Amino acid sequence: MANATLDVVGIGNAVLDVIAHADEAFLRKHRLVKGTMRLVDAKEAEVLYGEMGPGVEISGGSVANTMAGVASLGGRAGFIGKVRDDGPGQVFRHDITSAGVTYRMPAASSGPATARCLILVTPDAQRTMNTFLGACVELGPEDLDRELIEGASVTYLEGYLFDPPRAKAALRQAAAMAHAAGRKVSLSLSDPFCVERHRADFRDLVKHHVDILFANEIEICSLYETKDFDAAAKAVRGDCEIAVLTRSAAGSLVVTPGEHVAIAPQMATRVVDTTGAGDLYASGFLFGLTRGRPLADCGRLGSLCAAEIITHVGARPEANLRDLAKAAGLA
C-alpha cells in the first residue's frame, strides 16, 4: 500500500445550513420529528424558511463537517460533493477550503441550486433538519476524484448519499476504488429515517464493503431491526472491522471482532446546539485511527470534538481542535 497523501477523503452532500431557534410548538405545527432529518423539495423549503425565525447561515453537510474537523485537528482531509455556481455554493467552497480541506470539484453550471438544510434548534439544544438536496442530486460516479480516493487512508461516506438518485452508484464505486488501492472504507448511517429508507442496501454495504462504521444507538438498532442495543452491537461485530456506536450522554462503544471498548462521554461546558455532534465525533475518531492511536484514544478524540461543537450554533468547529486535543493530552 503506497503512502497516503490524505488521511481521510469524504464524499457527501455539500450543504449550506440555515440554523434558527424554534419551540416545540413549531415542530408540532409542521409535523417534524425532533432529532431527525427529512428531505424537502424547493417549495417546501421556501414555505418553511418563510415561517422559521431569524437564522445563522453556516456551511454544513455531514461528511463535510467531519472533514473540517479532521483538518482542524491537523489531519489531511479532502472532500467530494456537488454545489451549484451560485452564492451559497461559493460560500460552501470558501468555508471548506479555508478550513484546510482539499476541495477541487468544479461547481455545476446548470441544474438545481446549492443544497440547503433548514435546521430548527429547540430549547433542549436538539436539532431537527429539513434538507433541500438541490445540486447534490447531480452527484454521480463521473464526479469521483480517483487521485484523492486512492491516496487517502480512509474514504468516508455518509448514508445520506443514498437519498440522491445517482450518488448511491458513486458511493459503491468509491468504496471499490478505495479497496482496490488497499485503503479503508468508512460509512456513517447518518439518520434513523435514512436507515429506514435504505435498510437492505445498508445491511449489504456494511457486511461487504465497510471497514469502519459509525452509527448512533437508534440507527444501529434500526439497521438490525432490534430494540436491544446489546443485540445490535453483537450483530454488527460480525459484519465489519470496527463499529463505532455513539450514545449521546452515555458515551460511546467501539466494537471490533476481538474487543468492546467503552468510551466515557466528554462533558461540554454548555450545550447550545447539538447539530454536528456525530459528525465531529467521526472527525476525532478517524483522525486518531489514521494516526495509529489506540481505539480508546480514538474514541476520546471523538468525544472531545463532539463536546466542542455542541457549545455553539453550527456544525463547523469554532475552536482549534488540535489545541483542544493537545490540552487534553491526546495530540
Added chain:
Amino acid sequence: MANATLDVVGIGNAVLDVIAHADEAFLRKHRLVKGTMRLVDAKEAEVLYGEMGPGVEISGGSVANTMAGVASLGGRAGFIGKVRDDGPGQVFRHDITSAGVTYRMPAASSGPATARCLILVTPDAQRTMNTFLGACVELGPEDLDRELIEGASVTYLEGYLFDPPRAKAALRQAAAMAHAAGRKVSLSLSDPFCVERHRADFRDLVKHHVDILFANEIEICSLYETKDFDAAAKAVRGDCEIAVLTRSAAGSLVVTPGEHVAIAPQMATRVVDTTGAGDLYASGFLFGLTRGRPLADCGRLGSLCAAEIITHVGARPEANLRDLAKAAGLA
C-alpha cells in the same frame, strides 16, 4: 403628540455579516485597526474574503441589530434600509422580519449587491469590520417611510449613514420629520473613524438635531477632540438632552443637563465575540426609555442586552431578551 404606533424606528445600513475567527497576524498583514470599521470596495471585499477563514453568515447592520434587540425585548420596532433583490437581501429581509421588526422597504431591482461586512474576530473577542456598502449607497430621502417615522416614539439613526453619499440627506430629513411630529431623535456615533470622517457634520447634528446620543469612550472623545473622557462628557451635556456613553468593562454613563447616572457593567457568562455590543446596549436603553423607565434602569437594560450578545458569534440576539430582562427584574 399622537400615540406612537412604534417604539423605535431605525434607519441604517442593511448588511449581511460574514464573521470569521482571525489571529493578530492576519490583522497586521492586512493593516487593519482592531475594533474599528473600514469601508472596502467590491474588489477589496473579494480579496479579503478569499483570505479569511471559514465564516458564519448572519444578518447585521448596526441599527438593524438594535431594532432586532428592541423587538426581542417586546418592543415595537421598525427598520428602514436598502437591500438588493439578491440572495443576501432575501436573507436580511427574512431575518429582520421574523425577528418581529416591521420592514417594508422594497428591494432595489438594479444597482450594487446587498451590503456585506467581513468581520474578523480575534482571540480576545474583539471584532474588526470591513464593510462593502453595496446597495446601501442608493438610500436617499425618497426612501423615508413617513408613516413609520411619524408614528415612532424615537427615530434612531447611525453615524454610518454619513458614509453612503445620499443617506446623509435622508438622515437630516428623517430627523426633521420626526421632530415635526413631536418625536425624539437618537443617533449612534457608530465608530471612531466614522467620527473622524464626519466630525463637523456630527457636531452640528448633535448640537441641533439629536435628543439622545449614543457613543463609546473613544468616539465621544474624538467628537470633542479631547483625550479626557470627563471633558468630553461635560461638553456633550450642553449639546443634547441625553448622552449615553459606554465604556466597555467600565460600564456606562448617562449624561443629562441635570444629572450623571453611572451604570455598572453586566458581566457576561463568557465573551466570544463583541460584535454588536454597542448596538444591543442601545436596544435595551431605547426600549427602557420608550417605556418610561428611569435612566438607571434604561442603562441596566442596555448592559443586560450587551452581555447576551457577546456570549456568541453574531450581533443578533440568540436568547429571548424579554425573558432575560424579566429574570433580572427589569421587565
